[in-house]
Amino acid sequence: MYEFNYQKAGSVADAAAKVAGADDGTLMAGGMTLIPTLKQRLAMPSDVVDIGQLADLQGISVAGGKVSIGSMTTHDTVANSADVKGAIPALAVLASGIGDPMVRNRGTMGGSVANNDPAADYPGAVLGLGATVVTDKREIAGDAFFTGMFETALDEGEIITRIDFPVPTKAAYTKFPNPASRYAIVGVFVAQTADGVRVAVTGAGGTAFRATEMEAALNANFSPSALDGISVSSDGLNKDIHASAEYRAHLIGVMAKRAVAACG
Amino acid sequence: MASVSMTINGKQVSGEVEGRTLLVEFLREHQRLTGTHVGCDTTQCGACTIHMNGEAVKSCTMLAVQAEGADVSTIEGLANGDELHPMQEAFREHHGLQCGFCTPGMIMSATALAKRNPSPSEDDVRHWLEGNLCRCTGYHNIVKAVMAGARAMNA
Missing domain, CATH: 3.30.43.10 (Uridine Diphospho-n-acetylenolpyruvylglucosamine Reductase, domain 2)
Known part of the structure; x- marks a missing residue:
């Protein structure tokens, strides 16, 4: 070591x-x-x-139409929280699919979001729900947080203290996991919010991004068939031994349709 | 060097470690509890699974200093003298191992599942064991053993 x-x-x-x-x-x-x-x-x-053990960075509260989750709250805690399951079940589903049980017992939401691995799940939820990342210095809008592969808007030494997720009308997260690591080859988070539909894609690109063409189609007609005919360009998408850029582009459409269907 | 204290299998222990000393190194090399195995050393295989404060964790991906004050249990703490723990007995009964290298981690992971879910389905077990790799058995008998062991633990 x-x-x-x-x-x-x-x-x-x-x-x-x-x-x-x-x-x-x-x-x-x-x-x-x-x-x-x-x-x-x-x-x-x-x-x-x-900072993993700091008590004031742990915990979940629901108030004022948002779910606030302390940055050092583990994935397992989020996955099994009655508050999260009640307010944003898609977020509990997302947390329950990260890594494996032992990783979920130690890994934290804040750690995942700060690291911004291109294949991590939580960036999909932060973007897909339009969450606010709260740090020891300021509040950062989810849309402005993820700036590139393993890059975020955080300054050097800036510490995420909690993330506030607005409660959506409906939401679902669907991912095509790498069968070994359970990281997202492609994950799509779809949410119907007060400000319209949001579609966030993780795993496919250098960092999570919103699929705006899909959002427009779903704002007009919130059904899986509304996504027929929308193809995502493979330009700039990730390619590795697990999946080509073209395969990932195709998976975005498949996962998005499944997520819309899962919204019910 | 830093001093670290924790409870391991009900016994209070302490020692001097470096900041970088992994919990699994502290268990195996300082405490000579070599039942906890290092398989991949990369957080994937789960052979190093132990319980910390009742929850399963991978001891190769924790620092010993992170377990300061914790209640740790390892595979050595399960049996009651010569009497196997019900999950160990289920692995024996159902031939849930061949070479045995992954078995300590499998059993520690399985007992954590059984505490949450007294009667897990085959799907529950397979999903839970995503973090424990076995290269001998093909998992079939491990799954049977975990289902039986969970029921025996909660009988």
Whole structure:
């Protein structure tokens, strides 16, 4: 294992100070991505500042038409939360399909969103529901948060404290998982919201994006058949040993139709 | 070096570790609890599965210092003397192993499932075991063992 200086944060402010005070500090949430990354020396920070255990970053509350989830809340907690299942069942379904049970017991929503792996599930929900990412410094609109592959609008050392998800009229998330890792080869989050239909695609591109042509078609007619004839360009989509860009483009249409159907 | 204390299989232990020391290294090399295996060391195979505060986690993807103050159980803590735990007995009875390398992780994962779901279906078991890889059995007898073991644990 790569050698680093481990520091446990006592609070969000303490974590920010510890990262700022380190030569090259990094934050650790559940560690489900960071620890394997450190083993492979794909990240070589001087200091790892652990915020995973901070109590004020845990928990779920529903009020004022939104579900607020503390950034260090685990996927397992979200998947099994009666509040989440009641308000946004699609979000519980999404969380229940991340990785495997052991990963869900440690991995966190904030860690996933901050890392912005192109194949992660949560970016689909943040974009698809038009969520707000709340940090120790400001609020960032979901639409402005994901800026590129593993890139976000977060400043160096900025800490996500919670994410607020507006409760939609209907929503569903459907993914075509890699059968080994359960990462999304393509995942599509569809939501009917107060501001119209939102369709967010994860896994297919360098970062999650909205399928605006599909949104327009579904605003006119919210049914799977409304997506007939809409093809997504494979330009710029991911290609790897699991799926070509053309295959991913095709899957976007298939997953979107299934998600619309699952909205009922 | 940092000092770390935790309860392992009901016994209070402490030791000096580096920040980078993995929990599985602390269990195997410091505590000599070698029943917990390292298969892939990349969070995929689940051979290192243990329970921390009652929930299954992969001990190769946690630092020992992250388990500070935790209640840890490993495969060594399951049997009662010579009497196998019901899940171990179910694996024996249903031939849920061949080489046995994945078995400690399988059993720790299975007992976590049984605590949540006293009577899991075949689908429930197969979905739950997505994080535990076996390269011998083809899973068929493991699934049978987990279903039987869960019922025996909750009988």
